[in-house]
Each structure stands twice: as C-alpha cells, then as structure tokens.
Amino acid sequence: MEHAGTGMNRTVKLTFTEDGVSALAELLDDEAPKTAETIWGLLPLRGKVIHDIWSGPQLVLHLDNSVKLPAENMLIYHPVPGDLFYYYRPPHYYRGAPYGRVESAEIGITYGRDSRPQGPRGPKAVNLFGTIRRADLDGFAAAAAKMIDEGSKELAIEQA
Amino acid sequence: MITMARRKLLLNLDGETATASLFEEYAPKTCEAVWNILPVSGRSIHANWSGREIMLHLEGDKILRLPQEVPVHSNFIYEGDIHYFYRASSLSRGKQLAYSAQFQRELSEFAIFYGEPAGEGVSAYDPPRAPHLDKVHVVCKFAALDRPIPEAFKMKCESARHEGLKPLTVSRYE
Numbered sequence: 001m002e003h004a005g006t007g008m009n010r011t012v013k014l015t016f017t018e019d020g021v022s023a024l025a026e027l028l029d030d031e032a033p034k035t036a037e038t039i040w041g042l043l044p045l046r047g048k049v050i051h052d053i054w055s056g057p058q059l060v061l062h063l064d065n066s067v068k069l070p071a072e073n074m075l076i077y078h079p080v081p082g083d084l085f086y087y088y089r090p091p092h093y094y095r096g097a098p099y100g101r102v103e104s105a106e107i108g109i110t111y112g113r114d115s116r117p118q119g120p121r122g123p124k125a126v127n128l129f130g131t132i133r134r135a136d137l138d139g140f141a142a143a144a145a146k147m148i149d150e151g152s153k154e155l156a157i158e159q160a
Numbered sequence: 161m162i163t164m165a166r167r168k169l170l171l172n173l174d175g176e177t178a179t180a181s182l183f184e185e186y187a188p189k190t191c192e193a194v195w196n197i198l199p200v201s202g203r204s205i206h207a208n209w210s211g212r213e214i215m216l217h218l219e220g221d222k223i224l225r226l227p228q229e230v231p232v233h234s235n236f237i238y239e240g241d242i243h244y245f246y247r248a249s250s251l252s253r254g255k256q257l258a259y260s261a262q263f264q265r266e267l268s269e270f271a272i273f274y275g276e277p278a279g280e281g282v283s284a285y286d287p288p289r290a291p292h293l294d295k296v297h298v299v300c301k302f303a304a305l306d307r308p309i310p311e312a313f314k315m316k317c318e319s320a321r322h323e324g325l326k327p328l329t330v331s332r333y334e
Binding site for chain 1: 205206207208209210211212213277320321322323324325
C-alpha cells in the first residue's frame, strides 16, 4: 500500500455539518493499509449518518455497496470510543426480512463505551481502520449522542 | 362457556395508531398495573441496542416499580411484543447519558417491538450491563400489537430513528 510503512498516519476530518462539530481522526495506515487506502480514496464523503440500533453508542454511514474490502485488522467485541471501522454485509447474510437480506457497505463510528458492533443475529467482525483523536472525542460524542433525540445528521469526512 | 373479553390498548404515535391486546393470563399483575396508569403520554425514543423497538418512559406518578412476574428467560421477543421494563437507579454506567436527567437515575418504560427483526432476546439480557436481580432489573412481556400491525404505524416508529423523538400516547381501547 502506498502509505503503509511510512510511520506517519494520514488524518481525516469528520464534521457534523449542521452542528459545526468536527473531529480529527488518524487512519491506521500500517495496521489496516488496504482499508485505510480505500477510504482515503473515497474522500470527500458527505451523507446522512444514522444511529445504530443494535450496537449502543455507534453511528453508521452507508457507502456505495460497490466498496467491498477483504477482512483486515479485524475487531469484534471491544471497540473503544473513537474507533472507525468498515463493515460489509453481502445479500441474504442475516435471516429476517427485509433488513437482513440487504447488502450493505458501511463506515461505523463508535463514540462511547460499552459498544459492540453487532446486528440482529449477533456480533459483527469489522475492519478497524482509524481512531478519533482523544482531544476531539468528547465534543464529537456529545453531538453523536444527540442523534438519539434528534434523528439522523449530515456527516462530512474529508482529507485533513 | 363464559370468556372474558381481552382488554386492549390503543397506541397513538404522532397520529398513526395501532391496537394491542394484554396478556392477562400470562402476566395478570403487570397488566393490571399498566391498565391502572393509563393513559400515558410522552416522547418515544428509538432503541439503540435492541433493533426495531421504540420506548416510552414512564414519568412522575406514572412510574411503575413492579416485581418480576414471569421468568426473565421466558421473555423472548417477537415482532409486536410490548414489554414492561424497569431498571433501578445507578445500575447502568453511562448508558442513559443521552436521556433526560430523570432516566439516568431510574428507568421505567414500555418497550414496543414494532418490526422484524425484533430484539430476539438481546434487549432482555443486555449482556454488558444487565444483572437480573429482583426489583433491580425487571422485564415482562405484557401485551402484543394486534396483527396485522399497520404499516403506517411501523413506518412512523422507524421514522423516530431518522427524525428524532415522536409523541406517543398509550390509552385504554374500549
């Protein structure tokens, strides 16, 4: 991968456009080189981020389903606040209509403790590819938590 | 043979309605307690742990603090189920920080599983933070939405995820 092994992680900026709240995140270029490179190449991204309904304090930003990546730097049970991950679910993966049958490529953002990436049938394995800087996390998490009351928000992700 | 008419609930979620039937044979004490506080109104909140579920928090003199009436593990969840849920104050670290101050202290609510897949046990067991101790963490299935569940009602429930809190009233349907 182009950037892996340089010892310097690339940085992305996540912004709730309506609230004006931003956070910087480091890509894990060495640990997840393919995923980080692919996400970097997709930027800038802008779309509606929704609150997860199975995983606790976690957000979901849907990608085009053509973004299919192999397993890399996988995480299942214990994300920490600020983790950014990629997840892909092929069609008909879960039992249960209609949601489990729908193909989906996603970026997940964990913003609080006690999250666990999971769907209706249990834990999901995800590609951990980035982490939000600690100094920016509290403000970002507060804006994310407001989505439970206020609904989905627009999120922009760009190269920093 | 004389049969009692099953008592029913009317749920009005931001103008969309559905009815539900109480499980009085299964959980008579819980049903009676719920019936006696109706009508109840509030802002419903979408679940973020247990899938297609909205919750109505009970406030003030509507708060119910009921014992566990049926075995916890019999509360397996299906689409349409309505549960009474209670969690004592200070039991859960952090989880309710997004809620109002009251709900960070004590949680008494109706959990309405409006769509498939429903929680399938996930919410009932809530493994990170849910020790099942009597009078501390209580869950009891007490009703189910009548079928077919109106699609408009289900869509309104789902919209809470995208648009935020929605007004919900649960009343007696007589």
